[in-house]
Amino acid sequence: MLFDAADFDAHEAVHFVHDAATGLRAIIAVHSTHLGPAAGGCRWWFYEDDVAALTDALRLSRGMSYKNAMAGLPMGGGKSVILRSDAAPKSEALLEAFGAAVDSLGGRYVTAEDVGISVADMQIAARRTRHVTGLPVAGGAAGGNPGPLTAEGVFVGMRAAVAHKLGKSDFAGVHVAIQGLGSVGGALAEKLAVGGAVLTLADIDADRARAFAARLGATAVPVDAIAGVAADVFSPNALGAGLDEATIAALQVAVVAGAANNQLATPADGARLAARGILYAPDYVINAGGIINVVAEYLGQGDAASVARAIARIEERLADIFVQADRSATPTDVVADTLARALIGR
Template structure:
C-alpha cells in the first residue's frame, strides 16, 4: 500500500513534508485528528534510514496520539513531528527553528513538545519561530525529566491495576518484572519499581545504562535479544514499537505485558495471539498516556500535585477497558480502540485558556 493510500485509509487530516534547504531540515508533521481539539504530540529526532520510514513513523505515532488523548478524555487530537537526524548534530538549532516556522503556518492545529531524541533545548529553538510548543525551558515539561517521569508513573499505576486483575493483588513487591529499554521512561519506571520492591531484569543496547541499573536497583542484566524469553511476571516494553510479533510472542514467558513503548503490536492480529496465550496486554496508548496527560495539565494551568492525580486515573481507564473486553468477549486492545473511538465521537471541553485563534499560546 502506498503512503498516500495509508493516509487516506487511516483518516489523516494533514500531512506536511518540511524541507528547508538553508538549515538542511528534513522533517514530517502528521496530523491525524483534531476532532476533539488541536493535535498534541511531541517531536522525535531519529536517524531514519530513508524519508519513507520517517513519514510512516510520523503517521503511526500521530494516530496513536489521537487514540491516547481520546482514551484519556483530553480535549486534544493527535499529531506528531519527526525530524531526520541525530541528537548533537551540528546545525540542529537552526533546523528546529526552521521546523517552528512550519508549525506556525499550521495556525494552531498542531502543538509539539519533546519526544525521543529531543530536549527542552530543541523546543527553545522551535519557540523562536512559534508559540505552539510545550516543554520549553522553565516549564514543568522542560524541567528535568518531568514528562518521562509522568509517563512512568502512569505505567506503574496501570501495572498495579493489571496485576490486581491477573494476580488478585496490586502489590508489585516480589514480582519479577523485565524492563526492555532504559531510556528516560524506562529508567524512571525502574526507579518506581525498585521502590515497590520488585525484582528487576533489564536490557538495553547501552551497556553503561544496564550496568548502572545493576548497581542502583540490584537488577539482573540480560542480553537485548534474550529479554523476550526470560521468565517473569510482567514484561515491560519501554523502547521502540513493533516488538510484539509472531516470533517474539512465541518466546514470551510472562502473564502481563505493560510498558511505555508506543505501537507495541507489530500488527492488530497479534493482540489475539497474546490473548490466546493467556497473556494480559495493557493497551499501550492507554497505559503510556501519562506524558500527554501531564502536558495537557500544564497547558491548562495545573500544578504537579493535580497532574499526578490525573495520571493516576490511567488505572481506572484500564480497569474499564478490561471490563469491556470481558463483557464483549474481545481482546483488551480491541476494547481500548472502542473506548477511544467512542470518545472521538463525543465533544470535548475546550482546553484551558484560548487565544483568538482557538488555541492556547504557550
Template sequence: MTIDILDSEHEQVLFCHDEASGLRAIIAIHSTALGPALGGTRFHPYVDTAAAVDDVLNLSRGMTYKAALAGLDLGGGKAVILGDPHTGKSEALLRAYGRFVESLGGRYVTACDVGTTSFDMDVIARECSHVTGRTVAHGGAGDSSVLTAYGVFQGMRAAAEATWGTTSLQGRRVGVVGVGKVGRHLVGHLVSDGADVVVTDVWQPALERVRDEFPSVAVVASAAAMLDESLDVYAPCALGGALDDEVVDRLTAEVVCGAANNQLAHPGIEKALEGRGILYAPDYCVNAGGLIQVADEFEGFSFERAQQQASGIFDTTRAVFEAARSDSVPPAVAADRLAERRIREIGRLRSVWLPH
C-alpha cells in the same frame, strides 16, 4: 517508493524541508475532532522517507486514541525529524522546524519525544507559540517522561490486580526493555514497590546509569536475551513494533505493560497474546501520563494536578480490562472502542478544528 498518504484517514500531512539547516521533517495531524492535535517530535535516523512516513502516521493515530481515552480535549498529531539527534541537531534546524509548526496556526502543538528534550522545545519556542513540554525555567512542565513512567506503573498495577488479585508488584519479576528517559523512571517505581527487575538497552550508558542508581537491578545483553528470562511482566519501553509473532511465541510473562508506542507489530497480535493467556495493557492507555503532563501546561503547569490526573490511568486501565471481559474481546480492541465512543459522543460538531 509509493506512499499512499491520501488513502490514510489523516486530516493533514506536512513535509518540511529547510535547505540551509538541513531540516527534513514530517508533521502528521490525524484528528482534531476533540481539539488541537498534540503530540511530540521524534528525532530519529530513519532508513528512508517511507519508514518515517509510516512511523509518523501510526504515531499520530495513536495520539488521537491516547488523548480520547485519557479524557483530554485534544486531537492526535505527531512529527518526526529525519536524522541522528546526536550529530544532526542544531539551533538552526530546530528553529526552522519551529517555523513550520507555527505555519499550522495551532492545529498542531508539539512536545518532546524520542530524540528531543525540553531544552529543544525552548529553542523551537523561539519561533513558535504552539509548544509544550518546555523547561521549568521557561514555565513549562519539564521532562514529560516522569509522568509517562508513573502512568505506566499505574497501568501495571491494574494489570497485576486483574491477573494476581493484588495491585502490588512485590516479588514479581519484571523485564524492562529500554531504560532511557521513561524506562529508567519506571525501574525506580518498580524497585520501590519491591519488584525483581531485569533490564536491557541498546545504549550502554543508559544501562550503566540504571545500574549505578539501582544496584539490585539485573542486566541482560539484549531484547532477544530478555525473552529467555522467566518473567511475570514484560515491559517494552523502547521503539514500536516490539510485539511480533516470535516475541509473543517466546514470552513467559503473564502480563505485557510498557511505555513504548505502537507495540503491536501487526493486526492480530492482540489475539495471539490473548490466545497464550497473556494480559496486554494497551500502550496508549498506560503511557498517557506524558501527554497529560504537557497538556497541563495549557492551564499553567501544576505537577500535583497533572500527577493526580495521571493517577487515573489505573482506573482507565481497569475499565479497559472490564470492558474486554464483558465484550469477550482483547483489551486492545476494548480500548479502541472506548476511545472511539468518546470521539463520537464528545467530539465537536465541526470535523476539523480551526484556531479561534
C-alpha cells in the same frame, strides 16, 4: 501513494517539511482535531528510508488521537518526525526551522519532546512558535520534562494489570523484565525497585543497563534476550512494533505493560497475546502520563497536584478495559480502540 499507505487512517493532513538552508526534512502528521488541536511530540530518528519515516508519523499520530481521547484531554492527535541525517546534524538553526514549520500550521499542531528530542531542543524550537510544550516550569506547576510523568502512569497502569491478572495489590516480589532504560524506562525501574519488584533490565546501551542493575539490585541481560526472560511482566519501553509473531511466541510472562508507543507490530498481534493468555495494557492508555502533563502546561490549566490526580486515573481506566475485555472475550487493544474511535467520531 500516501492515501494507499497501510497506516493512513483518514488523517486530516500530512505535511512534508523541507528547509534547504539547514537540511531539515520532517513530517508532521495531523490525525484528528475532533477534540482540539493535534498534540504530540517530535521524534528525531535515523530512518531506513522515507517510507519508514512516514509510517512512523502516521502510526504515532493516530496513537496520539487515541491517547488524548482516552485520557479525557481536549486535544486531538498529531506527531512529527525529523529525519535524522549525518548530512544535516541537529543544530539551533535546524530546530528553529522546525519551530517555524510548526508555527505555519497556526496552532492545529502542538509539539513536545519525544525520542531524540530534549527539553533544551524544544526551548530552541519555541523561539519560532508558541505551539510547543514540555518546557521548563516553576516548582509545583504543570509541565516540564514529560518522561517521569509517563513513568508514573505506566507504574499505576501496571499495578492495575498485576491486580487483574495476578491478584496482587502491590509489586512486592513481582518479577518485571524492563526493555529500555531511557527517561521513562529508567524512572519506571526506580519506582518498581522501591515497590519491592524483582527486576531484570536491558538497554541498547549495555553499560547503562549494568549501572542500573548495580544500583537497584537487579539483573542485567543483553537487549536481545529480555523478551524471552521468564517473569511476571514484560515492560517494553523502547521503540515501537516490538511485539510481533516471533516476540509474542517467545514471551514467558502473564502481563505486557510498558511505555513504548505502537507496541503491536500488526493488528493481529493483540489477538496473539490474548490467545496466549497474556494480559496486554494498551500502550496509548498506560503511557498517557506525559501528555496529560504537557497539555496542562500548554492550556495553563491546573498544577502538578491536579496532573498527578489525572495520571492516577489511568489505573482505573485500564481496570475497566480489562473487565470489558474479559466479559466480551475481546482482546484489550480492540476494546480500547473501539472506545477511542467513538470519542473522536470515527
